[in-house]
Amino acid sequence: MVRKTYMNPYLAGTLLGIVLLLAMVVSGRGLGASGGIKYCVVSAVNAVSPSHIENSPHYLKYFENGKKPITNWLTLEIFGIVAGGFVSGALSGRLKLKVERSPGISVTRRLIFAFLGGALFVYGGQLARGCTSGAALSGMAVLSTAGFVTMIAIFGSAFAFAWFFRKNWI
Numbered sequence: 001m002v003r004k005t006y007m008n009p010y011l012a013g014t015l016l017g018i019v020l021l022l023a024m025v026v027s028g029r030g031l032g033a034s035g036g037i038k039y040c041v042v043s044a045v046n047a048v049s050p051s052h053i054e055n056s057p058h059y060l061k062y063f064e065n066g067k068k069p070i071t072n073w074l075t076l077e078i079f080g081i082v083a084g085g086f087v088s089g090a091l092s093g094r095l096k097l098k099v100e101r102s103p104g105i106s107v108t109r110r111l112i113f114a115f116l117g118g119a120l121f122v123y124g125g126q127l128a129r130g131c132t133s134g135a136a137l138s139g140m141a142v143l144s145t146a147g148f149v150t151m152i153a154i155f156g157s158a159f160a161f162a163w164f165f166r167k168n169w170i
Contacts (some may be wrong), residue, residue, distance in 0.1 A: 007092075020141050027073055030138020033081070034125030036074035043070040102169050113168055 089095035125131035139147020
């Protein structure tokens with residue numbers, strides 16, 4: 001089996017910076033994902049139960065003045081992330097269906113932890129009124145103190161909690 005190498009992290013970081021700069025120039029906003037997930041969920045609820053949307057002031061505000069949440073730029077960003085992931089995987093020869101995990105844990109446990117981590121991430125993003133990646137990347141790009149504090153908190157908490165969860169990856 002031939003092992004594929006990952007992209008050079010300096011090149012990847014530079015490309016991410018260029019994408020962030022282009023996002024700010026083209027859309028006037030930085031990058032972020034939690035808002036896109038929210039708009040996708042609202043669109044899915046509308047597809048499944050339009051009557052629920054009509055009876056809920058919370059959901060109804062996403063459809064004011066003929067707006068369609070599925071066409072919001074954050075939703076399009078999410079679709080672009082998924083498409084970009086597939087293109088990147090195909091170009092690097094890593095496009096296959098498998099679960100990356102430690103030999104010490106089962107696939108089921110890995111998927112449960114991934115789901116729980118994702119759910120906590122999205123919940124925290126909504127609670128904070130924005131996702132951590134958007135706050136950190138976009139905030140640091142404009143030299144915001146909050147962006148730097150967010151990035152320190154992300155890496156600091158990851159470092160602090162890594163010891164407790166290390167057996168899931170080692």
